[in-house]
Amino acid sequence: MNTRRDFIAQSGLSALALAAARTWAAAADPALLLRAQKLLAQAPFIDTHNDLPSMFLELTAGDISPFDLEVRQPKLCADVPAMREARLGAQYWSVYVGSDAQDRHDALHLGMRQFDVALRIIRSTPAFEQARTAADIERIARAGRIACLIGVEGGHQIEQSPAVLRVFHELGARYLTLTHFGNVPWADAATDNPAQYGLTELGRQLVREMNRIGMFVDISHVSADTMRDALLVTRAPVIFSHSSAYAMNPHPRNFPDDILAKLPANGGVCHVNFIRDFVSPEGQAWAGRRAAALRDIKSRLTDQKKIDAALAEWQKSAGLPKATLGDVADHVDHIRKVAGIDHIGIGADYWSVDPKEMADGMATLTCYPALFAELLRRGYTDEDVLKIAGRNHLRAMRAMEKVAAELQRTEKPLITEPKVTA
Numbered sequence: 001m002n003t004r005r006d007f008i009a010q011s012g013l014s015a016l017a018l019a020a021a022r023t024w025a026a027a028a029d030p031a032l033l034l035r036a037q038k039l040l041a042q043a044p045f046i047d048t049h050n051d052l053p054s055m056f057l058e059l060t061a062g063d064i065s066p067f068d069l070e071v072r073q074p075k076l077c078a079d080v081p082a083m084r085e086a087r088l089g090a091q092y093w094s095v096y097v098g099s100d101a102q103d104r105h106d107a108l109h110l111g112m113r114q115f116d117v118a119l120r121i122i123r124s125t126p127a128f129e130q131a132r133t134a135a136d137i138e139r140i141a142r143a144g145r146i147a148c149l150i151g152v153e154g155g156h157q158i159e160q161s162p163a164v165l166r167v168f169h170e171l172g173a174r175y176l177t178l179t180h181f182g183n184v185p186w187a188d189a190a191t192d193n194p195a196q197y198g199l200t201e202l203g204r205q206l207v208r209e210m211n212r213i214g215m216f217v218d219i220s221h222v223s224a225d226t227m228r229d230a231l232l233v234t235r236a237p238v239i240f241s242h243s244s245a246y247a248m249n250p251h252p253r254n255f256p257d258d259i260l261a262k263l264p265a266n267g268g269v270c271h272v273n274f275i276r277d278f279v280s281p282e283g284q285a286w287a288g289r290r291a292a293a294l295r296d297i298k299s300r301l302t303d304q305k306k307i308d309a310a311l312a313e314w315q316k317s318a319g320l321p322k323a324t325l326g327d328v329a330d331h332v333d334h335i336r337k338v339a340g341i342d343h344i345g346i347g348a349d350y351w352s353v354d355p356k357e358m359a360d361g362m363a364t365l366t367c368y369p370a371l372f373a374e375l376l377r378r379g380y381t382d383e384d385v386l387k388i389a390g391r392n393h394l395r396a397m398r399a400m401e402k403v404a405a406e407l408q409r410t411e412k413p414l415i416t417e418p419k420v421t422a
Contacts, residue, residue, distance in 0.1 A: 028373040036372035037087055039382055043389035044089025044141035045368070048175070048271045049151060049242035051094045051351035052078045053117040062117050069125045077350040078365060080127045080146070086368045089141035089390065090131060092151040092241070092347075093118045095173065099182030099189070102156040108164060111157035115150070115171050122148045130172055134397040137390075151218065151241055154180035155187060160202065160418040162209050174397075175216035175241055178203070178226060188223040190252040198225035202416070204233045209414040211235045214404030216397070220253075220273075220347075227259045236403040237267035237396040242347035244273045244331045247338075251277065251284045260338040267399050269392045270335050271347030272328060274362040279331065280323035289318065325361030329374045332388065342395070344388045 055076055056064055073079040083091065095114040101107035122128045129140045131147035140147035150172045158164040158176070165176065179189035186203035188196050199207065207230055210217050217234050219227045220243040230238060246254040255270060263270065277283045290311075297310045335344045348358075348365065355363035361370060372385055380388075 028370050029377065032373040032376045033369055035382075036369045036376060036385065039385045040087035040369060040372060040389050041089070043386050043391060044137065044147075045087050046090040046092075046137065046345065046390035046393045047088060047365070047368075048092045048239065048345060048347035048393065049094055049153075049273075049349045050078050050091055050365070051096055051349070052076060053093055053114050053121065054096050054351065056117050056121070057113065062113060064117065064120055064124060069121070070127065075353060077353055080125065082364060082366050083127075083146055085366045088146060088365070088368075090137045090147035090149065092149045092175070093121065094151055094153045094351075095157070095168075096153040096180075097157050099154065099156060099180045099192075102159075102182070102184065107154070107156045108159045111152065111168075115168075115173075118150055119171070132172060132174070133401060134394045137394065137397075149174050151175040151177065153177045153241075154221075155184045155206070156180065156182075158206075160185060162206060162414040162416065165206065165209060165215070166213055166413065169213045169215050173215060175218040175239060176210060177218040177220050177241060178207075178222050178230065180221055187226045189221055189226075190223050191221075192223075194223065194225070196226075198223070198229035199233065204229070205414055205416070207233045208235070208411075211400075211403055212407040212411050212413070214401050216241075216400055219255075219259075223252075224256055224259065227255065228262075231259070231262050231266055231268075234266070235407070236400040237269070239268055239345075239393075239396065240270045240347070242271055242273045242349040244278050244328075245270075245334045245338075248327070248331050248334050249278060249281055249283050251287075253278050257338050260335060260343075263339045263343045267396055269343050269345045269396050270339065271345040271393070272331050272335070274328055274348040274350075274358045276321060276323040276357060276359050279327050279359045280321035281327060281330075283321045283323065286318075286321035290315070293318075320356060323359035325359060325367070325371055325374060328359050328362060328371060329378065332375060333378070341384050341387055342392055345390070345393045346388065 056062055060066055067073050069079045072081050095111055097107050097110045101110050122130050127146050128148045129145045131137045131140055131149050137147040152168055152173045155178045178187045181191045183189050183192045183195050186200045188194050207217050217230050217238045218241045219230050219238055220240045244254045246256045293314045294311055297307055301307050332344055350365055
């Protein structure tokens with residue numbers, strides 16, 4: 001399972017559920033919704049994960065000219081009018097490559113294609129400006145533009161090379177997700193069989209090099225052992241760029257409470273994910289039922305088309321795991337309880353325009369204000385909202401930048417390269 005579409009089950013969504021998804025914002029207290037919108041504009045509001053560059057590669061092989069992002073684009077997971085409606089002040093665009101690329105030895109090549117698309121998106125859209133620092137984010141947002149940053153989703157893209165890591169940083173990458181769905185030679189993923197049981201010595205060296213150059217160590221997607229090792233090694237705050245709480249949904253992609261409890265000492269931030277399977281309280285149980293159904297189908301059928309049709313029929317009858325905007329808020333509540341208000345952010349992970357992929361009420365990025373209105377309804381203060389919306393991330397980013405400035409005065413670049421075999 002190497003892509004989101006492989007990993008996240010595909011199935012239908014009832015008209016009733018779609019209708020419910022559209023009514024969350026309308027049902028919110030208008031005064032709370034307006035208050036949320038004003039706070040998001042003030043924060044500035046930062047989302048740490050959106051897969052728009054991947055959509056361009058899937059839809060147009062990387063040609064961005066068919067889509068003018070200054071107008072609404074229903075085929076894309078982001079555009080400027082939607083981002084304005086969401087009150088977004090800064091967006092990290094994901095440079096994503098499936099884990100299978102490391103087996104084909106083209107991960108770096110594909111990653112560079114993603115960088116190319118992301119940079120062309122930023123530079124061709126008048127509302128966007130590339131940011132490289134926390135100060136840049138604040139300056140750009142104050143000027144009325146949307147600050148754009150880059151996050152690299154999957155450490156396999158550096159092909160074990162700290163030189164590539166440094167080049168990615170020069171291109172604007174400000175976090176590296178250590179793994180994606182599959183292990184890398186130096187770190188274990190949450191959704192693969194344990195191989196290293198955390199970080200190898202090279203993995204620890206790469207974490208230190210990320211600290212030195214000024215790049216967040218992103219521990220979304222990694223195994224709990226890798227999370228623990230990264231927290232032991234890092235000299236700077238870490239982030240989860242797009243994950244949620246294991247206690248609320250025991251999915252391996254989510255972070256356990258013992259990791260949450262360590263964040264105050266580290267200064268890191270958990271950016272909450274909106275994908276249905278990772279948010280739903282019944283998501284992992286549903287995945288288990290689906291796996292059992294697939295095993296049963298394969299015991300009876302051998303033709304792949306018939307297997308796919310039978311699984312689709314099962315999914316249609318079984319329905320989707322239930323997940324709502326309220327469940328997303330429950331994840332926020334849990335993080336606040338265990339780690340504290342200073343360690344929560346938003347990393348929605350919009351990657352598709354299919355509303356069934358996200359929790360009901362969070363179908364598109366225009367739904368952000370409704371989530372914050374719900375937090376206000378639950379008693380979160382204006383200061384709490386400002387922290388979650390972006391100020392926690394900015395605080396962690398400034399700390400990360402300070403560590404990098406200090407280390408660059410005392411440490412040399414990591415010079416080690418993987419052995420190349422013919």
